[in-house]
Every structure is written in structure tokens, then in C-alpha cells.
Amino acid sequence: MFASYARLFTTVCALTSTAAALTPLEVSGKDFVNSETKDRFQIIGVDYQPGGSSGFTSKLDPLSDPDVCLRDAALMQRLGINTIRVYNLEPSLNHDECASIFDAAGIYMILDVSNPLQGGYLDRSAPWTTYSAIYYKQVFGVVEGFKNYDNVLGFFAGNEVINEDATYQAPRYIRAVIRDMKDYIAKNSKRAIPVGYSAADIRDILLDTVHYFECDLKNSTSSRADFFGLNSYSWCGDASYKSAGYDELTEDFTNATIPVFFSEYGCNDVKPRIFTEVQAIYGEEMTQAFSGGLVYEWTQEKNEYGLVEIESSDKVTLLVDYDNFQKQLNKLDIERIMSSNATQANVKAEECRASSIKRKSFYNSWDLPEVPSKVADFIKNGLPDAPSGKFVSVSATTIPQKVYDHTGKEIKDIKFEVKTTANTPSATSGSGSSGTSTGTSSSSTSSESNAASPNGIPSLALGGMGGFFMLLAHLL
Numbered sequence: 001m002f003a004s005y006a007r008l009f010t011t012v013c014a015l016t017s018t019a020a021a022l023t024p025l026e027v028s029g030k031d032f033v034n035s036e037t038k039d040r041f042q043i044i045g046v047d048y049q050p051g052g053s054s055g056f057t058s059k060l061d062p063l064s065d066p067d068v069c070l071r072d073a074a075l076m077q078r079l080g081i082n083t084i085r086v087y088n089l090e091p092s093l094n095h096d097e098c099a100s101i102f103d104a105a106g107i108y109m110i111l112d113v114s115n116p117l118q119g120g121y122l123d124r125s126a127p128w129t130t131y132s133a134i135y136y137k138q139v140f141g142v143v144e145g146f147k148n149y150d151n152v153l154g155f156f157a158g159n160e161v162i163n164e165d166a167t168y169q170a171p172r173y174i175r176a177v178i179r180d181m182k183d184y185i186a187k188n189s190k191r192a193i194p195v196g197y198s199a200a201d202i203r204d205i206l207l208d209t210v211h212y213f214e215c216d217l218k219n220s221t222s223s224r225a226d227f228f229g230l231n232s233y234s235w236c237g238d239a240s241y242k243s244a245g246y247d248e249l250t251e252d253f254t255n256a257t258i259p260v261f262f263s264e265y266g267c268n269d270v271k272p273r274i275f276t277e278v279q280a281i282y283g284e285e286m287t288q289a290f291s292g293g294l295v296y297e298w299t300q301e302k303n304e305y306g307l308v309e310i311e312s313s314d315k316v317t318l319l320v321d322y323d324n325f326q327k328q329l330n331k332l333d334i335e336r337i338m339s340s341n342a343t344q345a346n347v348k349a350e351e352c353r354a355s356s357i358k359r360k361s362f363y364n365s366w367d368l369p370e371v372p373s374k375v376a377d378f379i380k381n382g383l384p385d386a387p388s389g390k391f392v393s394v395s396a397t398t399i400p401q402k403v404y405d406h407t408g409k410e411i412k413d414i415k416f417e418v419k420t421t422a423n424t425p426s427a428t429s430g431s432g433s434s435g436t437s438t439g440t441s442s443s444s445t446s447s448e449s450n451a452a453s454p455n456g457i458p459s460l461a462l463g464g465m466g467g468f469f470m471l472l473a474h475l476l
């Protein structure tokens, strides 16, 4: 690490450096807004888990290797996104450089607090067996680790915990985790970082699920979710608003009282993906119900949802899907998408009522489990011996890796620009190869619920990420 710092000081020319960070976002009614300007913020994002879910270990998570983060942040900045979601994190690792790099790129982060290692998640079939201090070392550990980074948009208290294998009681445990996290944040963090839940697209219980988490509970106000993510793969190929069932989703979530967004989207039944759903998601109708979404996912893994292919530690290919997604983003009217809307910002929650839950099979009581006493101690006094991160300064630079477009041509103009406001698509970038990347396959649509997230499928682990370290970082 130190050797590369030395090399860096001799090779990087003077570039802007920043101590300024992105302005934190907050929840206002059913919108995310910038906490200073109160402008609306819609998520234009990508799910980020290089190496796939099996690439995660207790020694390496997606935000612990600055070489990789700098490369990806530069390529994401060029793509035009403003948010990443990261699934699996290890609280004991240092995330300062990666968090600072994404912040400097104008990119917010939504973080899942669970991980797949022993003790790192809530068991959906018997949540009472894992609702314990062991699990909370992971949960509060992630909160401690990330609470000081201004670009943390929010935490997911759970991902697809409610599915076909879940017990009837799962919802009350998830709501308890939201409560405990929000109580922990209120007591131990300077900023009220929002906490939400990410749901599988099981259409017939979607409304019950959002009602269960968004309603106001007089005797436990902190257990209310701040936002709701939906993992949905119902738009495949050149579908339409109707054939993909997006009309139903808009109808379902129009009355939601918290921000709702696609925490995963991007069906790959038809390849290459052409991402025509982008125009629907950010269109006038749908933005009354949704606050954007995140495409699944950044790197190409065995399940073939990638936008980029990591060929080796120093070589990356931007796939056709990257270009196609970028073309869709470049068509968006960002000013309209990000303009504030007082009607939406002033929506109020309704009280929790059993009658708002329609399905008999869905839990309809809010008798939340009591906080285990050790967990209550953590909330009161902070998690002992848990490291918390802080921003380091980042200087703009180029990335050392070689980048190719999908035709094999090298792209030489990849720059990393330090920003102090959210990144936006810029209609000027493009891979140079034009017109060849439109999907030719016939349209295929599915309005069926597509509940199975591809995230569970094992995928290739990345090889060693060598490459030298071009980040100029030092303590503020």
C-alpha cells in the first residue's frame, strides 16, 4: 500500500482535491430529498457486488479494495448513475477509501446490514432463533462502520426475508429490526440515516407488505420503515408499461407514504438487455409512485446480469448492456425527475390497522418482539469495540486499468472527476460504437410475479485485484 502511495505522488499530476462531501439525503413524505436544497432525489442506480454474493468473505467486501472502487466509480460516473446498493459488508474492514471515492464520484450508497456468514442474517424460517445479540453485532457493526459517511442514503434491514419459505411471523421480526436499528441510529449517530426493507416481487402480498412496514404504530413510532425497495424482474426485452405489469405497480404504490424504488430490476430473459423500462420508471406517471431504481448488477457473473466484465485485475470490458443502459439514461429529463413536489413531500402515514392487511396468510398484528437485553445495552451505550469510518480526501485521477468497449476497442478517455453534487447522466459520453447495440430478439414479457432474485445464485469470484493504487488519499 505504501509503495503505491509513493509511486502515486510521483505520477499523478496536480488535480483538484476535495474535502467537501455530497449533501446527505433525507426522507420527506414519499420522496427522498436533498437535506439542504429540498430538491427531490430519484435513484439512478446499479447493484454492486463484484464477485457475486459468493465473492464476499470476512477479509474482502465490495467496499474494502480502493483499486477496484476507483475503477468502478470512474466507470459508473461515466455511465451516469448516482447510487449503488451493496449487499454484503464486513464491519471490521476499513471502508474509508471506497466510501470517499464513491462520495467524490457523486454516488450515494444504500447498504444491506446482513451478510450470508454464520450469525450475519435473520433466519426467515425461524427468526426468533437469530434475533439476538450475535446478529446485532453484524447489524450495528455496519451502522457504526458507515454512519459517518454523508453519502450513505440508507440501510436495508432485510432483503427478501418474506418469501415462500418464510414463517408467518417474519414481518414482525423485520419490523423489530427496523425499530432497533432506528433506535440505535437515534442514540449513536449524528445523522438520522433512513432504514428500509427490500422486498421480493410477490405480487399478491406486495400491498400487505408495504402496508405492514409503512404504517404508524403509536406505541413504537421508530419501527416504521423509512423506505421500501422492490426487487422486480417483470419487464423483459421490449415490453410495455402494461405487459410488464408496471401499471399495477404504479397503482399499488401510488398511495404509499414512504419512498418506494426498484432495489433490483433488469430481467435478462432477452439478451442483450435494452432497458426500455428506464423511460417508464422515470416517466411522469411512474415517478408519482416510484423514486427510481437500481439495475441488477454491475459486474458480469455466472448468472449474466453484468454491465461490465472484469477480464483481469487490469482489464475491463464495458458490455453492450452498459451502452444500452447509458443510452436510456441519456434520454432522461433530469431536471424534471429531480424537481420537488410538495404534494408528495407532505404525504402522512396512516395508523397500523389489521383491516389494512388483506391476505389471511399475511401477519396482521404489530405485537413486536421485545429487544433482547444485551441488544438494548448496545443501543444505549453503542456497540463496544466497533470501528467507525471517516472520509479521507480524494483527488481526481485517471484509472490504471485498461478499458475496452464491447467491440474490443480500447477506450482511453476514462476520467475520474471529483464532484460535490450527485452524478448525472451526461449525454456526451458514449463508447464510440454506435447503432449496433440494439437488441434484435423478439419481445418477451411477463406480468407474472418474478419473486426469485438472481442474487442467491453462486457466481465467480474475482481473482486477485493487484494493479497499482492511483488514489491520492490522506487523512483530512
Ligand SMILES: *[C@@H]1O[C@H](CO)[C@@H](O)[C@H](O)[C@H]1NC(C)=O
Pocket (backbone or CB within 6 Å): 251, 252, 253, 254, 255
Ligand atoms: C389509493 O387511494 C385512493 C384515494 O383514497 C383510493 O381511491 C384508491 O383505491 C387507493 N389505491 C389503492 C391501490 O389502495
Ligand SMILES: *[C@@H]1O[C@H](CO)[C@@H](O)[C@H](O)[C@H]1NC(C)=O
Pocket (backbone or CB within 6 Å): 288, 289, 341, 342, 343, 344
Ligand atoms: C406532484 O405529485 C402529485 C402526486 O403524486 C402528482 O399528481 C402531480 O402531478 C405532481 N406534480 C408534478 C408537477 O409533477
Ligand SMILES: *[C@@H]1O[C@H](CO)[C@@H](O)[C@H](O)[C@H]1NC(C)=O
Pocket (backbone or CB within 6 Å): 217, 219, 220, 365, 366, 367, 368
Ligand atoms: C402496541 O400496539 C400494537 C397494535 O395496537 C399491539 O399489538 C401491541 O401489543 C402493542 N405493544 C405494546 C408493547 O403495548
